Amino acid sequence: MEKTPKSMRLHIALFGRANVGKSSFLNMVSGQDIAITSPLPGTTTDVVEKSMELLPLGPIVFFDTAGFNDTTELAASRLRKTTETFRRAEIVVILCENGVWEEPETHIMQLAVEHKLPVVAAINKIDSNPADPVFIEKLKAAGARSVIAVSSIIPAQRETGLAAFKEALIAICPEDFINPPPLVGDLLPSGGLAVLIVPIDLQAPKGRLILPQVQTIRDALDNDASALVVKEREYVHLLERLNTPPDLIVCDSQVVMKMVADTPKSVPCTTFSILFSRLKGDMQLLARGVVAIEQIKHGDKILIAESCSHHAAADDIGRVKIPRWLRQYLGADIEIDVYSGRDYPENLKEYSLVVHCGSCMLNRRETLARLQMAERVGVPITNYGMCIAYVQGVLERVLTPFPAALDAYKRARGMNGKIYS
């Protein structure tokens, strides 16, 4: 990741008065003690740059700056360096404490407006001074696009603080940084071959393929590879006719168990839904989330979130099949709510798990925002494809083409899931 050129990284600058907790905030976001903090104002003197990977956004460079209200002799030169940072930033974070929005803060906001930079206001130290809704409104009225309330040094609150910050970034960061990872091209060598297994059942629209299938074919072609499309019944026969094994098999989630059984162990395979979890969402978060299925008990509620209000068929995947498979797997009396279209409950806390659809009708920003809402309130979230492959015992196999997601899944499973092979 260190190889990513600086120009490709999202540049985020942290400003605020001395001692407000800028360096502590940077440490919270990075998950490491990389910046020196102390109770004495004026600890950070020069602008400190720190590059990191902030999933799901990607490579970031942070600027930790000196306090804006520095009154020491060096103040003028420090303030000049700090002010220059506005020219390099793409997002400004103004750190403040509840109730304190005075000359240093308004000055920073004014410079951000002059540089046309979006502002996240972060109210810090809420463990000792909780954020007041009136103050939050005041910051929005002052021009903050997003306001978050965090406690940078309290370990139990760091995770929610970080999730809130990511959610704010996803909402406001420039479009270029929401660019998706590849769909399938990186899994296929030039001249390679993908076999796509597409069931033609009652749910399949008449006379055409659905968008994720078409996009996968197109992406293979864009990467100078080929794609063969086959129904699940003819799949084995097709494999027998090929002189060399394909480079990748992709199937509809509904036939994943059969596909895995029919595919030689040496051939990488996955599902459309899992491919799209990377393109549209945060694959590692979704892979970790699925393990929460193991913690579900009688009476727990699961949310099935569909991002469009399509016409539901009699054996609909989200409304009928996934609830049935989950109940069979758990053997528990669980409550399942289905929300569709733009409808997404504000309060996700009542759910033990969110199972999100493949988001084929949403863009990456919208999908990430929904995932982040769940992460912020600590509710595990996964998607249809991961959930189906998990309850059918083949998730590990279909995550194998994605080492980082497989690793995230294995770690989560090691921590709180039951082990199966």
Ligand SMILES: Nc1nc2c(ncn2[C@@H]2O[C@H](COP(=O)(O)OP(=O)(O)OP(=O)(O)O)[C@@H](O)[C@H]2O)c(=O)[nH]1
């Ligand atoms: N209670 C509490 N203390 C915090 C929090 N964040 C930072 N602090 C404390 O506030 C003091 C200043 O933190 P720093 O991170 O050094 O602040 P800074 O804004 O970088 O300060 P300068 O570099 O001097 O401008 C330290 O003693 C931190 O431990 C918080 O969320 N809650």
Ligand code: SF4
């Ligand atoms: S947006 Fe979601 S619910 Fe709608 S068709 Fe796509 S995957 Fe299905």
Ligand SMILES: [Mg+2]
């Ligand atoms: Mg500092």
